[in-house]
Amino acid sequence: MIGLNWYLAASAILYSIGLYCLATKRNLIKMIIGVEILLNAAHLNFIALSTTTAGLDPLARTYVIVSIGVGAGVIALALSLTLLVYRHYRTLDVRKMRRLKW
Amino acid sequence: MLPLAPWLCWGIPVIGAILTPLLAKINHKVRDYGAVLFSIVGFIFGLSMVPDIFAGQVVNWFTGKVLGSIPYESKVVWISKLGIEMGVLVDPLSVFMANIAGGLGALIMVYALGYMHGDPDLTRYWFFKNFFIGGMVLLVISNNFLQMFIGWEIVGLCSYALIGFWHKKKEPSPVPDYKTEGEYNAMCGMKAFITTRVGDVALLIAILTIYASTLRTGNPTFNFLELREQVEWVRLLVANGLLIPTIILLFGGPVGKSAQFPLHVWLPEAMAGPTTVSALIHAATMVKAGVYLVARVLPIFVEVFEATNLTNALCTFSLVVACIGAFTAFLAATMGMVAREVKKVLAYSTISQIGYMMLALGIGGLTGYVAGEIAEGYYAGTFHLMSHAVFKALLFLSAGAILHATETKDMFEMGGLKQYMPITYKCMFIGALSLAGIPPFSGFWSKESIFDAAWVLAEEAYQHGYAIIGATGYILLFIAVITAAMTLFYSIRLIAIIFIWPESEYIKERKRRGEHIHEAPPVMWVPLAVLAAVSVIGGLLAPAFQVFMLKGWERVDVHASFEILVKTVTSPTIFMTLGALALGGIPAYYFYWSRKIDPEEFLEKHGFFRAVHSFFYNRWYINDFYMKVIVGGFIKLSNAVYKFFDQAIIDRFNYALAWVVRSFSQAFRKTHTGDLNYNMIAAMLGIIAILLLLLFG
Amino acid sequence: MMQEILYPLLIPFLGAIAIPLLSIILRKMGIERARDYIAAVIALGNIVSVVNLYQTVSTQGTITFYLFEPPTGACLRVDMLSWFMSLVFSNLGFLVTIYSIAYMEKDTGLDKYYALLLALIGGMNLVVYAGDLFTLFVAWELMSLSSYTLVSFRKETWEPVEAGFKYLIMSAFGSATLLYAISLLYGLTGTLNFEALHQALLSTEANPSLYIIIGMLVIGFGVKASIVPLHTWLPDAHPAAPSSISAMLSGVVIKTGVYGILRILLLAFPVTVLDYGTIIAVFAVLTMTVGNIMALLQEDIKRLLAYSSIVNIGYIFAGLSVGMMNGVGEAAATIGVAGGLLHILNHSIMKGMLFLCAGAFIHELGTRNLDELRGIGRKMPVTAFCFFMGCLAIAGVPGLNGFVSKFMIIWGAVKGKQLVLAALTLINSAFSVAYYLRLIHIIIFAEPRKEMEHIREAPLPILIPLVILTIQILFIGIWWEPAVEIAEKAAEAVLKM
Known part of the structure; x- marks a missing residue:
């Protein structure tokens, strides 16, 4: 059986990967994937922590399902914005998208 | 009173001031009459409080509800932790002053309709005039130092703005240092503002010191009544050795505002403004703010110092007030005897008469110290304030009518105006007689009551074994009487030169050019007549005034009777007064009225008098x-x-x-x-x- | 009477749903513009429902309302702090809705605009009314989604799109971090209900996992509140949005982050055990300093104002941090937190108004560049006057509202013996006067350019909110006692949980 700590470690690693992704990836789509990874790190954490010897806490599952739904909304909006970015900039490179600065 | 009268009596003129620029958009008639209307309505609200004082309790006329007894407070707490509030106080002094300011204000506004007619900057004029009336009434009706100080500054600002009102005039300046008359006028405004500001700063320091000590005792307050109730702040001030400096600094404000020595230098220059302004602000009301403040704090000081066994401080304060008052009265009278401009003579006499009021209040305080009773001096000072406000406004407005007609300020360029302006002549003559203290005009009664108070002080002081104060009382009385002699001298000189002397070259020149001198229009002489009538019967109001003024005072028992008049006339000082009138009147008669002796030749012959004349004419070189x-x-x-x-x-x-x-x-x-x-x-x-x-x- | 607390949520949310449907009908009837006024009425209804709640909240202290069965179900919990915050939101929300009637008239898709605006107001109300962390999170995302969309509302140009995308990514990162922290908190205590969390952590020991949770919560909420170094989205997003939305974002939306940090930290982590106030203070000072430096040389009026929002967030956190420190004393903590809360209200008024004024200028002239706006105030006297008052207020001139709250913040810090914090806040406050005076100079005192001859005063629906806000500035500035009292009650509600 895999202990709780492994799950926690996995979610921490996921979180770090998400951050890394946001900090280094140039492509907008990849950044959105980074956000998704971050969210899923949190979801994994929820599920892992809701598991006790007595069984699963149903509340945490509800939370996660609702959160996935909310997350989907955010990601959808992000993707639609990506489309608009592409229309205006003709590229998805985030480093080209820096007319707003200083 | 009318509902909310203590708030509306200053609120309405302020609102009127704010609305003036808007009314000006409609047309100039609406603006002019609107502005006057606002001041009159404000006055009506002020007037409605008078019956309440006589009745001793404040009643709302509409609902018939009794709101409280005198002194009645109505206030809104602003910052409760710091004891900062907005409020009005209805007591004899505040209602009296509010009516002087509102009543004369309204009357002079009517007069200004004629006097200022056609001026291109009238919007500015009405704004500041109404704002001034509002500020002045706010000053006197406030229930706390802070709000009073706001009013104090508002009137200072309006005074500055109105002295320099004609700052655009392009005529050559009357003094060589400035290019145009407009520049000179602006400088005069600035001089007034800065000089009074010296006193204001002293006053502010004193107010804040008192406030800081109440703050440290745990009951922070600016409120007059509360300061009177709690005495801890006095003990704290004494413990820090600040009591005497504080009360002397507090007197600094009145010294500046009321043009007392050594800050009297601004008032003659303040005459650069329109005559209506000089009449209202620099004769009848604003310069009385200092007297008001002294009259306001004196009863407070008496109570708190008695409660803390510090009557020495009361003695010091009163002595300072009385001495400065007496000296200023003398100083200004000497300058008034030699001045050349009509309005300057009146300005010096204003300074001098305010000196009398200060003297009276100081005497009241000293009497309080020796005999525990300040009512006599207090009543004399405030009564003189009222009669002076009336006759000095009358004199100024008459002078305004003359200036309006002749377009010159120098009285040696007038002469012979009696035949052209008979109504103005009569009114101004009454004003001058009242100023000089000739019986039975109002000035006589009020001035005589000051002499009487000084006499009583001296007597009481000797009785209670205060020899030095007794001697001081006699000296003060002596100075006051000498000043009365000089007052009659310059009054006669003023009237004689303007009206009796033969027509000057300037007048003849004007006539040759076809510019005839006319009597003032009714809108101007009707206010004159009203004021003249009050000056004539003013003395008879003394009993009612005494009842009014001392209402709610626990230690004195007053009831309306003509006893007070009899007492005044039978006082031992009456002989002194008559002697002084002879002393001043006879030379003046010979020099100016009958012209038996030519003053110029007299000065030529007597080197000593020439030197004195020059010394006085240069204003004792204080200004320089x-x-x-x-x-x-x-x-x-x-x-x-x-x-x-x-x-x-x-x-x-x-x-x-x-x-x-x-x-x-x-x-x-x-x-x-x-x-x-x-x-x-x-x-x-x-x-x-x-x-x-x-x-x- | 518990249902009362549902009205501030139901009115805007149902309004948000109803507006698009209504506008279909209205379009058929040919009176599409009526929709704008309906939205304003709904926003007004929201204010009324919030004000109506005051009586109940002030007498009962805390109202808890379970949406599902207790004790685990989602719940609403309203105390003085929540009420205070929702009042701030509704006040500006209503005025912005009126303002939009004229400001947005040339845009298309306004049914979505008003729906989103109402959803934003409702979302913020739900954030502060939430009684458990998960409800708060859902409300948070709801509010965020509305604000992302509103920032990039004018999607035909590049700027809102770029700004919106940056805002979204940063903010989504914040939300994810927040969710992560919530999950850890859940693992630690097994509950997300505020009261239960409080009980569970009341006697906790200091341990690293708690510190990590605190850190992640601060980051999660901090992105929204734009604490330096998480602030970089703000100067892009706030200017890019329509000015009405800029006012909402700068005025109130960033304050939800402040609310989150204040509420969750003080609720879950006893100050006596975990002394995190100093860290907040450090970030507060960093925030205001960086904001000031960046604001100084801005050429874009809205970007300047956006940086000034960052500065003010710094002041607010400076006040709140006093309440989070161990051993500053109850009085100092109350004054500090009350000062911070009052500054939330004041800043929403002042900054809301400045953005609305800037919007009025932009509406008339069509540019945000300060050089090109030179002297426009002379052509638009009413707007210019309001702008002037707003600048003076935010610069902290006594007699106007900004002074009161800044004074309380600094006084709280001094009283709590945090003299360094007080001094740095004061210095920053003095420094910020430089660019407010520059703004006043450019907008009002400079000579107008030739191109401005045709400029006229803004239309009435733009002026009404400006004048109301100016009156509020003066009212709180002159008679601050009621406002301070409410802020103090709110501070006590959160400090004495």
């Missing part, structure tokens, strides 16, 4: 001293500071600092690259920083 030493020295000092400190050090430092900040900011902006990846890296650094700080910080 201030200009050269204080103003000149200050300008030199500030130039030096500007050159060697501001320019050399501060400026360079500032420019360097600005340059450093700018460059740093410019460089720092480069860190905001606008690159989302970098933004995220910054955020990650933030996380790391916060975790490190939390775990190891």
